[in-house]
Amino acid sequence: MLNRTIRVRVPGTSANCGPGFDAIGVACTIYNDLELTLKGEEGLVIEIEGEGAANIPADERNIVLRAIRTILKRAHREDEVKGFHIRMTNHIPLSRGLGSSAAAIVAGLKAANALLGNRFSRRELLQMATNIEGHPDNVAPAIFGGFTISVVTRGRVECFSLMPRMPLKLVVAVPEFPLSTRLARSVLPEQVKMKDAVFNVSRAALLVAALTKGQPRFLRNAFADALHQPYREKLIPGMKDVFRAACRAGALGASLSGAGPCLIAYTLENEESVGQAMVEAFREHEIEAHALQLSLDAHGARILKHR
Numbered sequence: 001m002l003n004r005t006i007r008v009r010v011p012g013t014s015a016n017c018g019p020g021f022d023a024i025g026v027a028c029t030i031y032n033d034l035e036l037t038l039k040g041e042e043g044l045v046i047e048i049e050g051e052g053a054a055n056i057p058a059d060e061r062n063i064v065l066r067a068i069r070t071i072l073k074r075a076h077r078e079d080e081v082k083g084f085h086i087r088m089t090n091h092i093p094l095s096r097g098l099g100s101s102a103a104a105i106v107a108g109l110k111a112a113n114a115l116l117g118n119r120f121s122r123r124e125l126l127q128m129a130t131n132i133e134g135h136p137d138n139v140a141p142a143i144f145g146g147f148t149i150s151v152v153t154r155g156r157v158e159c160f161s162l163m164p165r166m167p168l169k170l171v172v173a174v175p176e177f178p179l180s181t182r183l184a185r186s187v188l189p190e191q192v193k194m195k196d197a198v199f200n201v202s203r204a205a206l207l208v209a210a211l212t213k214g215q216p217r218f219l220r221n222a223f224a225d226a227l228h229q230p231y232r233e234k235l236i237p238g239m240k241d242v243f244r245a246a247c248r249a250g251a252l253g254a255s256l257s258g259a260g261p262c263l264i265a266y267t268l269e270n271e272e273s274v275g276q277a278m279v280e281a282f283r284e285h286e287i288e289a290h291a292l293q294l295s296l297d298a299h300g301a302r303i304l305k306h307r
């Protein structure tokens, strides 16, 4: 375990996917890489390149390090490890709703688990990651890939992963301002109306059925939400106009990506014009944004190499 270096790659993720608040998520083709060496002698080196390099703490507060310590503790191996060399190469934008914290947690768990000889299964990693993150809908697709449906029962999480039977593309409009998940959760109500619950239950079921069966026409109604987006709209100027612009440009549907502020459109075609339309709609509300054209990641977190 000591003095070996392992490299892992973890996808960014978009949670909720419209009606699946805290339950449905999808893995996207944008990645963070982590290189980890555990050492027998004291020392902490954390190097960060790319997204968040200036903002991510490179000390004990680092979330990758916290995940590594969690798994070493679970394996009762924490006393053997005195030093850590962590190198992160990040492409997932920070605090934008593309699962950067989930990717960091999963990267730490996956890399340390590999150095432990894969002592824990992916299901066990999912449980640990959910305990750290607080909800499963980003960490599940980051671990398993594809669309995931996660269910928590008395604290135990299980997850079903599926690849849609259609060549679905994901277009993400990334506004230049960050939004903390804590703030975006603080605006949500404690209770919701029965009609809003029914609105979401029916669409979440339709979404999963349409993806599984490969019937895109049903997706046109499947990405709407009444449980969280209406409350978060005030935090993301132009949200509804960006959704409308994406659909006018040919997308099947659009939603808030996780807690935002990224907005994501689901489409089978015209990715470039969908992205442009979303960026222009944001600009009309004086928000600068850029578009990412992504596909689904089918594999989730993976090991790149050992040294």
Ligand code: HSE
Pocket: 015, 016, 021, 022, 023, 135, 137, 138, 181, 184, 185, 228, 258, 259
């Ligand atoms: N389901 C979570 C939320 C995702 O919408 O608050 C945030 O990471």
